[in-house]
Amino acid sequence: MIGAAKGVIRSMLCDGQYKSEVIPVDYAINGLIVIAFETATANPKPEQIPVYNITCAEKKKLPWETVMNLGKKLGYEYPFEAGVWYPDGGITTSKLYHTINVILFHWLPAYLIDFLLLCAGQKRFMVRVQTRISTGLDVLQFFTTRAWDFKSENYEKLYTNLSEKEKKIFNMDTDSIDDEEYLKVGILGGRQYIMKEPLSTLPKARKQLKALYILDRTVKTLLLGFLLYFIFSRTGLLDVMLESFGLAK
Incomplete structure (x- = not known):
């Protein structure tokens, strides 16, 4: 534990x-x-x-x-x-x-x-x-x-x-x-x-836990976004998506 x-x-x-x-x-x-x-x-x-x-x-x-x-x-x-x-x-x-x-x-x-x-x-x-x-x-x-x-x-x-x-x-x-x-x-x-x-540090620990939660979710979101970008750009799906939104060069 x-x-x-x-x-x-x-x-x-x-x-x-x-x-x-x-x-x-x-x-x-x-x-x-x-x-x-x-x-x-x-x-x-x-x-x-x-x-x-x-x-x-x-x-x-x-x-x-x-x-x-x-x-x-x-x-x-x-x-x-x-x-x-x-x-x-x-x-x-x-x-x-x-x-x-x-x-x-x-x-x-x-x-x-x-x-x-x-x-x-x-x-x-x-x-x-x-x-x-x-x-x-x-x-x-x-x-x-x-x-x-x-x-x-x-x-x-x-x-x-x-x-x-x-x-x-x-x-x-x-x-x-x-x-x-x-x-x-x-x-x-x-x-x-x-x-x-000591138990007196519980309030501090709860604040640290919230900060770690935000950091954890931020890092995971960025990593997932980078991975998807890499896959889509390598497979050509990124260009297809950009064209569908009218954003292609």
């Missing part, structure tokens, strides 16, 4: 219809503690080793497309300070389309920025950052391009066996999670504690 919000990640291989396996880390830690307790105190010991999939209940699993769209919406409401470009990436299942996007919007800008930094005598970093991002995406995309079916019945039973006091201390109830609030907290947390951007 941080990479996308900073305009660094513009494309990701992901089937939006597959369901995400996302759970808050404190719920996962609580689950690990309860599993260890259950394993140590079980009497008699089970004949087969029990398997616990720490994941949310099936009805709580959101499609990746929903997660991405919600994350983008919240990213616009609570933007990070100006990044590489306007955050407007997307997901796709086409490896060819993804590869083209990665070359055009990941690697070319990274090399261009590093070249400008080199000319200015500054330390280069964008290619290194993009390499780390690509490595991370390769790992994540293994999961986002495949359908997974992790059953969580055993994990859910652990929570029902806890006392009311234990349930408050070791909360594992994913049904109570507000998905939008969870992502919002994730974005604001990443903003403050990873990027070191």
